[in-house]
Amino acid sequence: MTTSSAGLTAPFALARFRDGDAVHLGLVAGDRIRELSAVDLGAADLNAFLGRPDWERLRALVSGDGPWMPLADVVLTAPVVPRQVLQAGANYRQHVIELVVAGLTQDDTRTPEEARAFAAKLMDDRAANGEPYFFIGLPTIVVGDDVPLVLPGYSDVHDWELELAVVIGTEAYRVSREDALDHVAGYTIVNDITTRDLVFRKDMKEIGTDWYRAKNAPGFLPTGPFLVPAPFVDGGDLDVRLDLNGETKQDGSTSDLLFDIPTLVSSASQTTVLLPGDLLLTGSPPGNGQHWRRFLRDGDVMTGTIEGLGTQLVRCVAEGAAAATPAASAATGANAS
Structure with a gap:
């Protein structure tokens, strides 16, 4: 797959790329990428940097003569290593x-x-x-679009939900709405895949929704390709569009959020401590497969674009048409240090 910065408008962003079995952190500027060492970051790893992000430190590297490579020559994976994934529903x-x-x-x-x-x-x-209404996802299902989305054979109603995801920076616990954005390091793209016929329990309707089974199969959270620093993004007014095989299915704006980003961060932090690198999904605009009565099939290609954050390409394969292990191994790689 050719890696492209199409749709990325920030002067620089972070990404993670593969080198054999290893995954490295990189700085992206235009159509170039360079590996970032702990010395470059001034921190031990990505999450340590996000805890105290120094974007000016990275900006200084953009004009340097460091070991830049063409972005098209590398394979990107998920740009984040979250310890927690929180998801806002019906937003x-x-x-x-x-x-x-x-x-x-x-x-x-x-x-x-x-x-x-x-x-x-x-x-x-x-x-x-x-x-806001929150539920939690498993960080192990966070993958890049470098692996296909394997559609489990136990259902025919796997659905797409393109979302803006907040990447937490400085640790947040019981922060006010007014201070919430001080705890946002950046933003990325997430496609929150959902198996619709598993959302509601049939054996005991009183239990209600079962988000664990409906949303946590291997690879069900394609993420990235870039982590764009918060100073370059107005998260409250971004176009969100998903095309399926070239046909637009979702076309909305984050200006339609019922609860805006400061409210989501503040509300989520009232219950638990939000950690550097955690993902907070903000919800999905109209146009899911459930609306179109069209669900994901073998061979489908989803192109997800959020204004200024780049473009995510996800290829779907039926279980059995491809090995079911790549998504799981990608999840392991995505959560490696």
């Missing part, structure tokens, strides 16, 4: 309105227009008086 206003309307219009006492007005009021009330 795009228009997306949730569509879901509510789809349910309400089954009741013929409401017209579609009445159902939409009811759903819009419901979401506005939630944004004003409610709080």
Whole structure:
């Protein structure tokens, strides 16, 4: 696969690239990449750097004569090594309105227009008086787009959910909304793959949702290809688009978030300590496969782009059509130091 910085507008970003069985941290500037040593970082590893990010230190390297390589000559993997993955559900206003309307219009006492007005009021009330809904994912399923997405054979309804992901910097615990962005190191792209028929338990409906089974198969969190420093990103107003085999399926903006990034970081930190390098997913805009009644198949190619953060390319293969181990081994590599 040819690695490209297409869609990356920041003067520099971080990435991680493969060299045989090893994974190295790199600095990306335009169409070039160079390996970053602990001396370059001024820190022992990526997460230690993110805990006290010194972006000016890296900016000084961009104009240097260091060991630069063409970006097209390397294979990138996930740009982060999270210890925790937190995910915000039902956080795009228009997306949730569509879901509510789809349910309400089954009741013929409401017209579609009445159902939409009811759903819009419901979401506005939630944004004003409610709080974010979080669940957790496994950091071991974080992979790069350097391996195919193996679609487990136990279901035919694997779905896409392109999301902006916050990368935590300085440790955050019970921080205020006003101080929350001080704890954000940067942003990256995540495709939160979901097996729809496993979301709700059929054996005991009272239990509710089962996010563990629905979202945590090997490789179900393609991430990257870049970690873009927070100073270069306005996370509150970014275009989010996913194309499936060249056809646009999701096309939204983070300006439609019910709970914005400072609120998400602050709210998540009230319960647990957010650690440097952790991922906080912000939700997915309308246009999932469930909406289109079209789910992922062998041979599908997803192209996910978030404004300024680059482009992610994910190739899908049916289980059995390719070895199921690459995603698992990639996860191991993605979480290596």
